[in-house]
Structure formats: C-alpha cells, structure tokens
Amino acid sequence: MPCPRCGVVSWRVHGRYARRLADAPFGGVPAVTELVVRRFKCLNPQCPALTFAEQVEGLTSPHGRYTPRLSALLTSIAACLAGCRVRGSQxxxxxxxxxxxxxxxxRRLPELPQASVRVLGVDDYLSRSVESGGGRFAWS
Structure with a gap:
C-alpha cells in the first residue's frame, strides 16, 4: 500500500479499526456500510506521515462519512432545494x-461560469434610518 504523502510502498500493518459509512437507504430503511480498515506505518523516515489508513477505491475517502452513492443523492437533493435545510424531509x-x-x-461542486448581470430587479430596498445611534439599517 503506497503512502499518500511520499508514495513509498509499505507492508507494515500498524493496526486495524472498524469504519462505518452511511449509505443510501434501501426500501426506506437506513443503511450503513461497515468495514475493517488497516492502518499502515510509513517506512520513509523523512515522511511527515507516520501512519496512514488504506482507502477502498470508489467507496472510501479520507475522513469521509458517506458512501459516494449517498453523497451523490444528498448533492442532488441540496441542489434541488438550493441549499435550504433538509431537516423537514429527513x-x-x-x-x-x-x-x-x-x-x-x-460548495464542493465545480464552479459554473459566471455570467455578467445585465438587469437587476429589487423588490425591497434598504434605507438608512436616521437615529441617534447612526449606522443602523431598517427595511422600508
């Protein structure tokens, strides 16, 4: 298993731990993918990473808590709701x-090309209130 920092291949297993990833629900029932992951010791003495965890390609990512399938599902839901809270539909x-x-x-989605704004309509406007405190804004 190659070290993600320096690329040196390591065969020394430092330990194992259980990892749980939330997965897309099956038939309305929440699903969890549980797997045992090995932790390796980096054999390069100059490498800043002393140990590193193996990653299952297409399933895990460093520090990830969701499977790619659930991440894609949540991304499409968030895009449809324009980033509003998902609590009500949970x-x-x-x-x-x-x-x-x-x-x-x-925020992780690739950026779309920005178009210049030609016409901007505003329904409400903000006017500065003339109060002794100054600097306060009030909706008119």
Whole structure:
C-alpha cells in the first residue's frame, strides 16, 4: 500500500479499526456500510506521515462519512432545494444529515461560469434610518 504523502510502498500493518459509512437507504430503511480498515506505518523516515489508513477505491475517502452513492443523492437533493435545510424531509427520506451538510456538498461542486448581470430587479430596498445611534439599517 503506497503512502499518500511520499508514495513509498509499505507492508507494515500498524493496526486495524472498524469504519462505518452511511449509505443510501434501501426500501426506506437506513443503511450503513461497515468495514475493517488497516492502518499502515510509513517506512520513509523523512515522511511527515507516520501512519496512514488504506482507502477502498470508489467507496472510501479520507475522513469521509458517506458512501459516494449517498453523497451523490444528498448533492442532488441540496441542489434541488438550493441549499435550504433538509431537516423537514429527513424522516421521509430515511437519511440522517447534519444541518450544514447540504451547503458543504454544494460548495464542493465545480464552479459554473459566471455570467455578467445585465438587469437587476429589487423588490425591497434598504434605507438608512436616521437615529441617534447612526449606522443602523431598517427595511422600508
């Protein structure tokens, strides 16, 4: 297994641990993928990484808590909801999600080309209130 930092192949197993990844629900039932992952010791003495965990290609990523299938599902839901909170639809989808996860997934999407704004319509406007405190804003 090659070290992700220096690329030196290591065969020394430092230990093992159980890893749990949330997966897309099957038939309305939440699913969890559980696997045993090996931790390797880097054999390069100059490498800053003393140990590293093996990654299963297409299933795990460093520090990832979701499978790629569930990440894709949550990304499409977040894109449809425009990043709004997913809390209300959580029981119907059988997915447990942190409140910030949809926005995190949207931020990871590749950026779209920016178009210049030609016409901008504003429904409400902000006017500065003339109060002794100054610097306060009020909606008119």
């Amino acid at each position: 029981p119907a989808l059988s997915i447990r999600v942190a409140k910030d996860k949809p926005l995190d997934l949207l």
